[in-house]
Amino acid sequence: MLSISEGSELIYDEYETTEPMFDPDPMFSDQILIDLYGRNRGFDIRTNLTFRQENSYSQLTFILFAGLLTEALIVFCLVVMARARTRAVRYAKHVTAALRQESAKLAETNRYLSSTNDELEQFSYAVSHNLKTPIRGIGGLTEMIEEDLEDYFASVDANPGVRSNLARIHERIDRMSRLTSSIMEYSRIGNQGDTGDPLDIKEAIDSMRVDFDLAPEQLQLTDDVGTIHVDTTNLRRVLENIVGNAVKYHVGTAALRINVRALRVGDRARLVVSDNGPGIDPKFHDRIFDVFQTLRTGDTPKSRGIGLSIVKKVVEFDGGKVELVSSIGTGAAFGFDWPIRKQLQSHAQPSEAA
């Protein structure tokens, strides 16, 4: 805003209180006297509201305030975070302690269960072993009776039921004897440690071909593993039981074909035994691995009802799993993994190994 005066006479004046931009307290004002063309003119300059608006740095205050606030917030956050961390650490310690307690308890329970299990297995072994003597005794006595009755059997008025009942006693004795042997074998799995010489898969299959009286094309092998060095007594047992099962349960006119495949998968061998037998209904896939389960009815003399449970126990003892692919009419394929060589360190937990 400007007003110009000459002497005391105001010749131009913008300084009106009615002016919308009038600033009663100008931020800047100056009065300059200038000698202009011989006349002394006074210029009175005052800033108006526009100037005030444009030059009042209220934003700065705001920025300062906002900055302070942010800083305060950051400090607050840091404090909160520090406290949260402390609490988290305390909580973690608490949880870890609880977990450690839990896992100690679990380990204790595990030890207890494992020792109970060992005791039970020893117990079944001992019971079965001790039953063997009386069972053999009954067998021997039955034979003595038969021997002593030779004359009676030869006579005309001999009751034929006596001889056939004695034969039935023998059958029962045989079964009892197989049962006790089975229990002994089953209960000892895992207690004998890693035993057996290196097993050449081809040789093992060749000898099974002889043992089960099979033609070369009936038991075939695809092998890219060669020799296995770990717990081969049990591996042989597993293979023999699966192959033996295929032989035992084969029915029908189709000539029996058993294929054994040994594939190298990392440091393990993947073994798959498949046959063209009658197949197993999926609803029985769990049950066939149970002890003393057989899907055949009646008194099958050859079946011990323990072969596949031995397979399962042996494979699972090593942490593996027996996989079965089969349905009625499609044959059966049993697959499992086996370590090829001994690991230098003991079996690491999968979570730790990852």
Added chain:
Amino acid sequence: MKEEMNILLVEDNDLDVEILRRGLKRLGASNSLVRARDGVEALEILKENQTRGILPDPFVILLDINMPRMNGHEFLVALRECSDLKSARVFVFKTSDSKEDVNKAYDNNANGYIVKPNSSSELNDVIQSLRSSWRICETPRCTAGRAPVT
């Protein structure tokens, strides 16, 4: 013709003894069978035998393992430590074929380990195999220092 195979049967189970006796009789064996109920009794018989012929030479010892007082393994150790008995031929007869028992028996210098037969036909096989091996094997020096009974 070699001498018949005489037997010292060390066995606590009467029934097993009778089964073996019958088996031998069935096969027409004319040998002597002397029975001891455990290791202690067997050692007594063997020692007494040196002065008094209870058990005719040559003989084989058929040895059970689970017995009271002195079991088969202990008997084997004691026998092999006896200077004038250590060459006796001993076949262990046991119900189980557990590797521990088998290895332990051979470690103690058993001459053989036979799983007890389960039937008379199995027993016949065992007796006949023992007799034929008896026939083809030479007899060790006379254990008791006496002339073999012929």
